[in-house]
Amino acid sequence: MRNRNVLALTLASAAALVAGPVTLPAAAATAAPAPHPGAHCPQLSKKLSWYGDNRARLQRVIDERGTCSNPHLGHGTKRPVAAFDWDNTITKNDVTDATISWALRHDKILRPKSWKSSSKWMTAAGHRALTKACGTKVAVGKPLPTSTNGACADEILQIREDGTTMSGAAAFEGTWNHRRTVPQYAWVPQLFAGRTVKQLESYAKKARTEALAAPIGTTRTIGSxxxxxxxxxxxxxxxxxxxxxxxxxxxxxxSAGSEPVAEVWSRSVGIDRAHTVAIRSVLDGKGRITTWNQGCGGVGVNKGDVIPYIDGKRCFVNQEIYRVKGKKAWDKQRWSKRIAIGGGDADTDVTFVGDATGAHLVLNRNKGEFMCRAYDNADGRWVVNPMFIEPLPQKSGTYPCSTSAYNAPDGGRTPVLRGDGSVVPDQVDSVHGEVY
Known part of the structure; x- marks a missing residue:
């Protein structure tokens, strides 16, 4: 069981380590699966709509892999594991963004000594834009008035969303592994540097209450x-x-979000802190969040080089769940050290969801690499479902699997390859939110 106290490293030790909802139509009628061992296992609700035979397919994995069907599991043998992304997988909409939105509207972002220091990849253009918009009148370490300074809120949101300034200049530059991190994701917990974990959790709780109370379809205007x-x-x-x-x-x-935020939301589905893995900030000697985070796969404390993102999610699954140490955590593990069910909605989830041995659950948000894998269905275990609320319509054209859907480590876009090296052909979006 993970202990939050492990986060309370000093910056000095960190430096040393671095060297009205739209609902889905009723599922299409399908033949009942043949009886099989484990049919007495807990059953998914038949009152909730899934696409096609997806409920039955997931139920089959539950019946076959659960301790309910194998009394030896859980008694000296490690229990089967299911792992899910959070944002737009367990919830509709992004809970980290909801927290940022609430924080900006309530002046909870502290002015850093230098915006350049808030991210190791921050460009001079990004630094200048934030400094100009947010000003220098507020003392370092004091709250920025983002509730009334729309220009400051705009720059923060634009950099978070697109990695660019409001003028279109790149906010981040340099070299990073594009399958292990993305600067604007890593920047989110860095924005809360100077706050304590309890403070960030309190913002997340208030944002959660507000977001759950708002009618479906609600939007907010922050700056422009x-x-x-x-x-x-x-x-x-x-x-x-x-x-x-x-x-x-x-x-x-x-999750590729901030861990304290993810933990606030995951509790309500019965998942505790020890079973919630996200970007884990290092704390200073006074318990305040810093711009450093804990690493994975032989990479120590770092400034965002490794987060739970694409291949980084596999690394954290292997390290935190299966206790695989060092560089081996980046590798696909043997069958017994892989999750049974994985679920996600975006390219950031493609690697760990693909590692699942029983079912790869995909909520379709038209993300290229993920949907190429899902529709290619190389092992017959990919389970594609439209989003359960406000599902997207069919994507026009095809996914460019054979040319440019793969997110290469250097940031390029290349063909998606199967395990045997063959190219995945372009795929049509066939499971979507229109009538089926």
Missing amino acids: HTVPGYVRYYDQQRDLIRTLKKAGFDVYIV
Whole structure:
């Protein structure tokens, strides 16, 4: 069980280590699966709509892998594991963005000594834009008046969303592994540097209350940006997690968001702190968040070089769940050290979800690399479902799997390859939010 106190490293030690909802139509009628061992296991609710035979396919994995069907599991043998992304997988809309939105509207971002120091990849243009918009009148370490200074809020949101300034200049530059991190994701917990974990959790709780109370479809205007103003837990995902836990699975959340924020939300689906993995900030000697975070796969404390992002999610699954140490955590593990069920919605989830041995659950948000893998369905275990609230319509054209859907480590876009090296052909978007 992970202890939050492990985060309380000093900056000095960190430096040393571095050297009205739109609902889905009822699922299409399908033949009942043949009887199989484990049919007495906890069952997914038949009152909640899934696409096609997705409920039955997930139920089959639960029945086959759960401790409910194998009494030897859980008694000296490690229990089966299910792991899910959070934002737009368990909830509709992004809970980290909801927290940023609330923080900006309530003046909770502290002015850094230098915006350049807030990220190791911050450009001079990004530094200048933030300094100009947010000003220098507020003392270092004091709250910026982002509730009334729309220009400051605009620059922060624009950099968070697109990695560019309001004028279109690049906010980040340099070299990073594009399958292990993305600067604007790493920048989110860095924005809260100087705050304590308890403070950030309190912002997340208030944002959660506000977002859950807002009607579906609500938006908010911050500066010149229009952002989602509501969040909902997906009932189907709540039911899936509840059923998995009853069936004897260990269920984890693996998110590219800030860990204190993810923990606030995950508690309500019965997932505790020890089973919630996200960007884990290093704390200073006074318990305040710093711009450093804990690493993975042989990479120590760092400034965002490694976060739970694409291949980074596999690394954190292997390290935090299966205790694989060092560089081996980057590798695909043997069958017994891989999750049974994985779920996600975006390219950031493609590697760890693809590692699942029983089912790869995909909520379709038209993300290229992920949907190429899902529709290619190389092992027959990919389960594609439209979003349960406000699902997207069919993507026009095809996914460019054969040319440019893969996110290369150097930032380039290349063909998606199967395990045997063959190229995945372009795929049509066939599971979407229109009538089916």
